[in-house]
Amino acid sequence: MTDPALYPTHGQSVSPPEVTGVPHASPPVDLRERRRLADRDGLLAWLFLLPSVVYIVALVAIPFFLAIAFSFSDVTAGDPSFDWAGLRNYQNVFDDPVFWQSLRNTIVFTAVSMLLIVVLGKVLANILIADFHGKWLVRFLVLLPWTTPVALSTIAWLWLLDSVFSPIDWVLRELGLIDVNMYWLGKPDLAIGSVIVVHVWRLVPLAAVIMMAGLVAIPKDVQEAASVDGAGFWRRMFEITIPLTMPIIAVAALFGAVLTFTDMAVVYVLTRGGPTNSTQVLASWAFFRGIEGGDVGQGAAIALFLFPLLLAAAIAILRAVRRMDVS
Amino acid sequence: MRAAEVEQLRRHARRRHVASRVTVYGLAVLAALGAAGPFLWAGITAFKQNRDLYRRTNNPFLFNLTPTTEHVEYLFTKTEFPTFVWNTLWVGLLVTAITLGLGLPAAYSLARLDRPWSGPMAIAIFFVYLVPPTLLFLSLSRVVVAAGLQDRTWSLVLVYPTITIPVSVWLLMGFLRAIPKDIEEQAMVDGYSRLGAFVRTVVPLVFPGVVAVVVFAFTLTASEFIYALAFVSPSTEKPISTGVPTALVRGDVFFWQSLQAATVLVAVPIALVFNLFLERFIAGFTHGAVKG
Structure with a gap:
């Protein structure tokens, strides 16, 4: 491996005597050529990567640290000057019961949604790879919830769960199951359920598409x-399909968790965190505090709690995937 | 005796076959209804007259009075809906172009030009995806102001690639790994430089991945809500996701029919395009996730 021909500067002085005696003059030249190419690969690797890295540093890394700095400052919408405030924002956030409620809700929403998304996504993926007539139409209809902008599809749900004109209530009334409307978004338990249902409805198609990828890949x-x-079907399912596609199921779970965990659009449009903060999540609470309430410092302190939780979940899932890959 | 047995077995198999067909169709219909139900109901609502819609006892699934297109017309003539659509469209296309322009070379660098730092860098880029917009929007709003893009649609072009680039790089790395190395090496033996080999052999071969990224990036951009809500307030600069709610929800008054019309009009084309590329998208995920 210490062939002097690999080093161009030495190569120059070493190669002439070799050339005179040995007919194999070309290998050193060839190696040198390759070495030169490798050098250019290194340069190219950087040149190719640099724009993305610069962009990400400028618009993700710096804002990320800026957010951390904000959380230790007294910056507000009215007074944007930066003054050190120590841990006061954190103190205020921790003293606020709404924060703890939001934290709990975020975790519960994410855990429950993720579970349902994985199970239903798996079922849906199996349906969608089966052969039947009109598959194209079914796929199109099933994709709708995922491809529609969240704000709009949530508005469709807002109308579906309307306190007076909800068609669900109409059906239940006609069936004689209820006398008074349910007020889906007006009662804490029902509102929590509704938010979870909308998350699951929206993300199951994505999970199904990801899992279809896994199913298609099984020889x-x-x-x-x-x-x-x-x-039989069930035996094949549990002893072959599921173990073989476990890594990709985990990937689908990761996407489902990340998208539920960080989303605030559903809560913002559907309940605005209500009734009385019973559906408030960290993301929406940070928004209400930081943008609508104008307290940037507190908003940042709240939002910062999203990251470590997400990171821990992601690392756990990716580790699990890697372990499965090796075995 | 034997013949009867065979016949019985055959009948049994046929019955099982029919049963499984029925199950597949039943589940497919159920899935389609569950997913598209809200849109179906939105579609009916969009054409209802007010007197029909706002009566508790009316069957909500039927037209009790003649359907009307006045609310759809309202959407197009009295609101800036066409502007919102246009904004979403050009922002989406521009962001997708930026994503590919930055992401494809980056993915190639990480997947092919084996450097010692390729592995850690790839993981770092994936983790960038985990930094949620809800954490960044407070400080990004400062960046947007500093760039002089406050309250302009261009601010979204600036920030949306933060969402699309990490996922796209990740997806594209998978596609690139699936292309045999010999192809580029052959091109380089034939006298192309590394860059030439990339442009002439790799870019055409990775086209399915490019399609997957285009579709995924566009969908993500069109759905984005938080940045659009926080950075852009004049209504003519808004994209669909924030423009439609602000134009059609005035205080406590919801223009339900127009809202639902907007939802269906936006949902259907995106889903149609996505459906066209579904197979490719699926292929992309296999390579990206399993082999990556």
Whole structure:
């Protein structure tokens, strides 16, 4: 590996005597050529990566640290000058019961939604790869919740859950199950349920698409061999399909969790955190405090809690994926 | 005896086959209704007269009075809906172009030009995806003001790639790894430089990945809500996701029919385009997630 020909400066002085005696004059030249190319690869690697890195540093890394700085300052919308405030924002945030409520809600919403998204996404993926007529139409309809801008699809739900004109209530009334409307978004329990349902409805299609990718990737002969050996649908499902596609199921779970965890549009449009903050989540609370309330410092302190939780969840899931890949 | 047995087995198999077909169709219809139900109801609502809509006892799924297009007309003539659509469209296309312009070379660098730092850098870029907009919007609003883009649609062009670039790089790395290395090496042996090989052989081959990224990035951009809400307040500068709610929700008054019309009009085209590229998108995810 310490072939002097690899080093151009030495190569110059070493190669002439070799050339005279040995007919294999070309290998050192070739190696040098390759070395030069490798050097250019290194330069190219940086040049290719640099724009993205510069952009991300400027618009993600710097704002990220700025947010941390804000959380230790007294910056407000009215007084944007930066004064050190120590831990006062955190103190205020921790003293506020709404913060703890938001934290709890964020975790509960994410956990419950993720579970439902994975299970229903798996079922949906299996339906969508089956062969049937009109598959194109079904796929199109099933994709709608994911491809529609969140704010608009949530407005459709807002109308669906209207306190007076909800068609769900109309059906229940006609069936004689209820006399008075349910007020889906007016009671804490129902409002929590509604927010979770909208999250699940919106993200199941994405999870299904991701999991379809996993199902498509399973070699057909594995399934067929199992089928010939007499393994039924459920056995194939639990002993072949699910173990084989576990990494991609985990990826779908990760996407579902990240998108539920960080989303504030659903809560903002559907309940605005109400009734009495029972559906408030960290993201929406940070927005209400930081932008609408104008207290940038507190808003930043609240929003900062999103990151460590998310990071921990992501690392756990990615670790699990890697372990599964190795085995 | 034997023949009867065979016949019975065959009948049994046929019955099982029919049962499984029925189950598949039943579940497919159920899934379609569950997913598209709210849109169906939105579509009916959009054409209802006020007197029909706001009566508690009317069957909400039928037209009890003649359908009307006045609310759809209202959407197009009395609100800036066409402007919102246009804003979303050009922002989406521009952001997608920026994403590809920055993301494709970055993905190639990380996936192919094996540097010692490629692995850690790829993980770092993935983690950038986990930094949520809800954490960044407070400080990004300062950046937007500093750039002089406050209350302008251009501010969204500036910040949206923070959402799209990390995911796209991740997806594209998967696609790039799926292309055999020999192809570029052959091109380089044939006298192309690394850059030439990238442009002439890799870019065309990675086209399905590019399509997947275009669709994904556009959908993410069109859905984005927080930045649009926080950075842009004049109504002619807004994209669909914030423009439609502000134009059609005035205090406590909701223009329900027009809102629902807007939802359906926006939802259907995006889903149609996405559906066209679904297979490619799926292929992309397999390479990106499993082999990446």
